[in-house]
Amino acid sequence: MPPTPWSEDFKQMELADADFVVRSIQDGQAFHVKRERLEQGSNVFRAYLKIPYRGDMFACCESGYVLDTLDEDGHTLDMDESAEKLGMLFQLLHHLPEPYEETRAGFTKLQIELPTEIAIPFPLLPTLYALADKYALSDTILQVLHTHLGAYASTYPLRVYGYATTLGVDDVAACASSFLLAPPLSSYTAADVKVVPSAPAYHRLVQLHDYRIKKLGELVMGEEIFPHGYGKCPRHGAKTQEVWEARKKVVGGKIQAATDVAAEMADIGKEFAGCDTCAKAANAAISMLRYKCAKVPKRVDKIPV
Structure with missing residues (x-):
């Protein structure tokens, strides 16, 4: 080896x-x-x-x-x-690393911390890509570089999104976009977003945030605690309904692209601690909301065009 x-x-x-x-x-x-x-x-x-x-x-x-x-x-x-630069170039040509395992299967593994030492260090990747372009390196080498770029999708998501979009590596860019749901895009500085190569590429991120905010809002506002009257508490039904609706308005008014709507609604549980029927209905509604929200796209390649 x-x-x-x-x-x-x-x-x-x-x-x-x-x-x-x-x-x-x-x-x-x-x-x-x-x-x-x-x-x-x-x-x-x-x-x-x-x-x-x-x-x-x-x-x-x-x-x-x-x-x-x-x-x-x-x-x-x-x-x-x-x-x-010649040394880096010849390393690629003679000792090409293995594809980064965690991203080989489609760039789906959540990488909470920096990748291990088997990944090419992130600061080297722009230079390696520049050399790959300058010397017209093979597709095999480029595909390996793409997996190592994808290894940093969750640690440097904006930069990876920018690089991958520039390179036309759409699967890596889409993966990185799923880690750009928070903070809000407005929190980035002009210097931060310069890494995104074009207005359309940045606009896709804006569309992703907008789509998720609207869709999550629709889901939370449309979720009923007693759907079609099912499971309604005969003693506290009206009051429980009122508390549930009030909580939906609070949560719906502060949704961002990364908001865990079900978790926000779960705070209502303490309101029904004294009634098993109401608590059961709330838990069922929150579970259904969590299921529906999990289906809302988190990547730029999954939202409607």
Whole structure:
């Protein structure tokens, strides 16, 4: 098994069976790598290393893009890239991490705390994605990066939502949106929301909040404690109905996208502590409300367009 790639000094990566050398023009650092891995994982390397004469192939590209020339033997390549970035790039090409387990099955596992050390550290992911784009890395590598981005959906939900939306990784973006129900969107600063790449992407979050607030409000206001008179207490029925309706108005007036409506209504239980019939009816109504509210979409990809 290769070493954990993201806990090492990137500049020190070297393979015992290397057959190719890449040297950083910026730092003078040489990397001993496998030519086959470069060609398999990168369309840029594949195109460059396959043609007989390379010369100044990339001279017309943006400054600092990729390559200078191979040496006379064709075994050493100079690249106008920092040693740190080359090290990260070659780690992906030679020691690709496993997909992050908790997100492999569809980005559904709630991650209360920061992921364990098996996830690529979050601050590295933007640079890795930039390298993946610059060197046209394979879909296999990109899919692994997506799972590691998804690992942080609950710890950095707004940033993950922004990155994933920019990258077009819709399942990761949708997962992150489910962790953006609280606080209210209005609490974010302008600097915070800059990570969201477009007005439509931000608007989807607004729509999600609006949909949930309206739907939760409809559910709580429509829930009856004695539906069709069923289970109505002959002694306290009228009073219980009055208390229930009053509580619904209080809860309905302060609903946010992340409000646990059933829990808010459960506070009414102490009002009926002296009557088993009324307490039973309240518990049944709250349970039904909890069931209905659980079905209200929590992700941007689940709300009506």
